[in-house]
Ligand SMILES: NC(=O)c1ccc[n+]([C@@H]2O[C@H](COP(=O)([O-])OP(=O)(O)OC[C@H]3O[C@@H](n4cnc5c(N)ncnc54)[C@H](O)[C@@H]3O)[C@@H](O)[C@H]2O)c1
C-alpha cells in the first residue's frame with residue numbers, strides 16, 4: 558500500500574514507518590520536525606517536511622497512520638491552546654484533506670491519558686473517558702471526530718490507546734527534548750548527563766508507594782499498527798487499548814535500570830508530579846481477541862535492555 562505516516566520522524570512513528578517499509582509498503586513521512594529528527598526517518602521512506610495543518614493533496618494514498626501531535630502533559634496544562642490547535646485543529650485539517658483526496662483509512666495514536674483517574678484496573682475501552690489535562694482532552698476530541706467521520710462519511714478508523722511506550726527497534730529510539738519520561742531520564746544518569754533522578758512521589762497507595770505503569774515495547778506496539786491497518790472497516794471507528802496488562806512500579810523500573818546499566822543511578826525523592834495517576838494498567842484483551850495481537854517482549858528487563866542497547 559501507499560501510506561502516509563504523519564509524525565514519522567518521532568519516536569513511535571519512526572519505528573512504525575520502519576516496520577511498514579520492511580513489510581513492503583511505500584511509505585511517505587510527513588513531519589514538521591517540531592519534536593522529531595530527520596535522521597529518524599527510515600531509509601526506504603520518502604520524507605516531506607511540513608505540517609498536518611497543511612497536508613496538501615493526498616490523492617493516491619491508501620491510508621494514513623497519524624502520530625503527529627504534541628504529547629507533553631505538563632506543557633498541555635501550561636499552554637492548552639497549542640494542544641487544541643495542533644492535536645485537534647491539525648487533525649481536522651488532515652481529515653478534510655483525506656476526504657477531499659479520497660483517502661478512506663486512518664490509524665490514530667490515542668493514549669491512556671483519555672481515561673484520567675481510572676475507576677478500576679485494568680482499564681477497558683468501555684470505561685469512561687474523563688481526561689484530567691488538555692493533552693488527554695485533545696485526544697478524546699480526535700477520537701470523537703473520528704467516530705463522526707466514520708458515521709457520516711464512511712471513514713475506516715482505528716484508534717490505538719497506548720499506555721507507556723518504551724524500548725527501541727534497532728537504532729530507532731526515544732529522543733525527546735526536553736525528556737520527561739522515566740526510562741530515558743534514568744539512562745541520562747547512567748550516561749553521566751545527570752547526577753541523579755527525581756522520583757516523583759513515594760506515598761501513593763501502591764505496594765512500594767511509587768506509581769505503577771504498564772510498559773509496552775515499541776516493537777510490539779508498532780506491530781499492532783500493521784494489524785490495525787488491515788482491520789479497518791469503512792464506516793466504523795474501532796478503539797483498542799495497547800499495553801502489556803502488567804504494571805511495574807517506578808521503583809521496579811529504577812531497580813531494573815540499575816541492573817541493566819550497571820550504574821548505581823542515585824535517586825532523589827521528590828514530591829508527586831501534578832496530574833500523575835497512581836496506577837495505569839491496560840486491559841488489552843480486546844485487541845488480542847479481535848486482531849490476534851500479542852506482546853512478545855513482556856518483561857521489564859527485555860524492554861529496558863533493548864532501550865539501553867540503542868542509546869549506547
Ligand atoms: N510515547 C508515549 O509513551 C505515548 C503514549 C501515548 C500516546 N502517544 C502518542 O503517540 C504519538 C507519537 O508519540 P512519540 O512519543 O513518538 O512523540 P514524538 O514527539 O517523538 O513524535 C511526534 C512527531 O510528530 C511531529 N509533529 C508534531 N506536530 C506536527 C505537525 N503539526 N505536523 C507534522 N508533524 C508534527 C513531531 O515533529 C514528531 O516527530 C503521539 O500522537 C503521542 O500523543 C505516545
Ligand SMILES: O=c1ccn([C@@H]2O[C@H](COP(=O)(O)OP(=O)(O)O[C@H]3O[C@H](CO)[C@H](O)[C@H](O)[C@H]3O)[C@@H](O)[C@H]2O)c(=O)[nH]1
Nearest residue numbers: 628668669670721737738739742755756757768807830833
Ligand atoms: O524523572 C522522572 C520521570 C518520571 N517519573 C515518574 O515515572 C512515572 C512514569 O512517567 P512518564 O513521564 O515516563 O510516563 P507517564 O506515565 O506520565 O506518561 C505516559 O502516560 C500518559 C498518560 O497518563 C501519556 O499517554 C504519555 O504520553 C505517556 O508517556 C510517573 O509516575 C512519573 O511521575 C519520575 O519519578 N521521575
